[in-house]
Amino acid sequence: EVQLQQSGAELGKPGTSVKLSCKVSGYNIRNTYMHWVNQRPGKGLEWIGRIDPANGNTIYAEKFKSKATLTADTSSNTAYMQLSQLKSDDTAIYFCAMEGYLGVMDAWGQGASVTVSS
Amino acid sequence: DIVMTQGVLPNPVPSGESASITCRSSKSLVYKDGKTYLNWFLQRPGQSPQLLTYWMSTRASGVSDRFSGSGSGTYFTLKISRVRAEDAGVYYCQQVREYPWTFGGGTKLELK
Numbered sequence: 001e002v003q004l005q006q007s008g009a010e011l012g013k014p015g016t017s018v019k020l021s022c023k024v025s026g027y028n029i030r031n032t033y034m035h036w037v038n039q040r041p042g043k044g045l046e047w048i049g050r051i052d053p054a055n056g057n058t059i060y061a062e063k064f065k066s067k068a069t070l071t072a073d074t075s076s077n078t079a080y081m082q083l084s085q086l087k088s089d090d091t092a093i094y095f096c097a098m099e100g101y102l103g104v105m106d107a108w109g110q111g112a113s114v115t116v117s118s
Numbered sequence: 119d120i121v122m123t124q125g126v127l128p129n130p131v132p133s134g135e136s137a138s139i140t141c142r143s144s145k146s147l148v149y150k151d152g153k154t155y156l157n158w159f160l161q162r163p164g165q166s167p168q169l170l171t172y173w174m175s176t177r178a179s180g181v182s183d184r185f186s187g188s189g190s191g192t193y194f195t196l197k198i199s200r201v202r203a204e205d206a207g208v209y210y211c212q213q214v215r216e217y218p219w220t221f222g223g224g225t226k227l228e229l230k
């Protein structure tokens with residue numbers, strides 16, 4: 001069974017950075033793409049981007065190109081997302097999701113809350 | 119970017135009745151392989167999204183046959199038959215025809 005375990009809640013000050021992790025068990029992330037999605041309080045889902053862990057290639061939604069940095073460590077089967085220059089608008093739950101062989105996000109992490117506050 | 123627009127349900131829906139959720143895309147989601155790259159997710163309160171259907175009408179593994187997806191290249195429907203308490207939540211359509219992948223704004227299903 002595939003499981004995605006995300007790191008815990010983060011509290012960051014404006015202007016700082018946070019780095020979230022997503023550890024995958026039951027599947028080799030070299031054989032998939034890892035996606036990140038956010039959900040602001042009371043709002044819908046927003047796709048941030050994806051990484052190919054096998055070669056590090058990334059694709060981002062335009063609005064997150066200078067906000068999020070996706071990386072992956074195949075030795076630990078873990079994907080990461082760093083959020084930089086935090087603003088209050090970055091307060092959200094961030095989900096990682098694995099793209100299976102069908103080309104869809106069919107396994108999700110439990111979500112990690114990021115709160116930006118001074 | 120492809121814009122996904124979802125309809126609103128006349129909530130609450132009586133248990134045992136059917137509910138249809140609509141989604142429209144600003145561009146055809148049919149790819150040259152003939153598949154329509156439209157997914158549906160359900161997000162129950164406090165949970166992560168769960169994949170229901172992909173390629174517009176194929177149910178994901180373990181998903182009840184009460185859920186059925188249909189549509190054309192730009193207009194899509196998710197029908198839920200015999201609605202049950204565990205179907206409550208917010209439903210999202212998502213296009214994966216091209217990057218950036220985009221979601222609809224969500225449609226809330228409440229049960230009576």
